[in-house]
Amino acid sequence: MEILDIIKLIIAGIICWINFVLIDTYFGLPEKPGVLGAKTIGEKIKEIGGNLNGGYFMGNIVCSPDASAGTLLASIMNYLMGVKGGLIAALLVWIGNRLCADPGYAGTIGALTITLIIYLLHPIIGAKYFVGGMILAIFSIQGFEHKYASILLGKIAKKMNRGE
Amino acid sequence: MEILLIVSGVCCILGGLGVILHTNPINKIIMLGLLNVGLIGMIVSSYYLDIAIISSICEPISTIILLLGYMKYLTTLKKKKKYGRDLPILSK
Amino acid sequence: MDIIEGVIGFIALLMVFRIFLTRSRARKLLYLCCLSFCISALIALYVKSPMGGIVAIIYFISSTLTSNAIAYTIEQVKDIE
DSSP states (O other): OHHHHHHHHHHHHHHHHHHHHHHHHHTTTTTSOSSHHHHHHHHHHHHTTOOHHHHHHHHHHHHSOOHHHHHHHHHHHHHHHOHHHHHHHHHHHHHHHHHTTOOOHHHHHHHHHHHHHHHHSTTTSOHHHHHHHHHHHHIIIIISOHHHHHHHHHHHHHHTTSOO | OOHHHHHHHHHHHHHHHHHHHOOSHHHHHHHHHHHHHHHHHHHHTTTOHHHHHHHHHHHHHHHHHHHHHHHHHHHHHHHHHHHHHHOHHHHO | OOHHHHHHHHHHHHHHHHHHHOOOHHHHHHHHHHHHHHHHHHHHHHSOSHHHHHHHHHHHHHHHHHHHHHHHHHHHHHHHO
């Protein structure tokens, strides 16, 4: 029983990772620093031996709620209220994006996409596992090792024609 | 086992130690943010949800006021050096 | 004890110690962002009602505002120094 839980948690983490990295890269987070604070973090990441575009990606996640925040908050509200909670979370994430001076397309679309995925996968993997899986996904980017994570993000950005 | 209470307690203790031990002012402000994280977690763990909403709205406002004060202090410090160099009569 | 809460709590404790021990200012902000993800998820798993979800959303957005202000100030201060 324990092993089944762990397998479900890891699968949910992989789904969340693919979801938010693809949406954030498609909306052009690695291209340029959206706010001024993201530039500092990108240059600091480059200084310790990482990639500059991956550094801009991580700085943009810190400085404004993007698709990563949309994924986490929409899965929380799906766990607590059902499908209509995901729509409320999308609205609140859009307001938060406007507070941080961003256009706010990435966060809203990330929240709507994870709502659709949870609704489709509801009989197999519950919404509770997506909350834990999102924490694992964000830990692998922001918390574990900054240098190799930024190199990996830079390669993905280069493959999708965002950034050099 | 209440995990939220344990994590919040460790945040409060290490944040308070960090405010004392670090010397750079921006590091001190980051550590104050860490202490705020623990405070909000402790409020939520005893179910005072409305107070948690109010204190988490007021947290960035207090941080922005501290940062504005620090930047004003730095610009004043830089201006004063120039001013002293321009008027050598006062320094003699 | 639930296994999801255990994993999230372990990651949160690891992040707190790494914030305390790292010397760089910009990398502390990255760890602080990961910690606020963890606390937001723990709040929602602890209070099992829609009000807990509202608290988690408002807490996360205001902690993002704090990080934004601190990073902006680091960029400005670098020019002055």
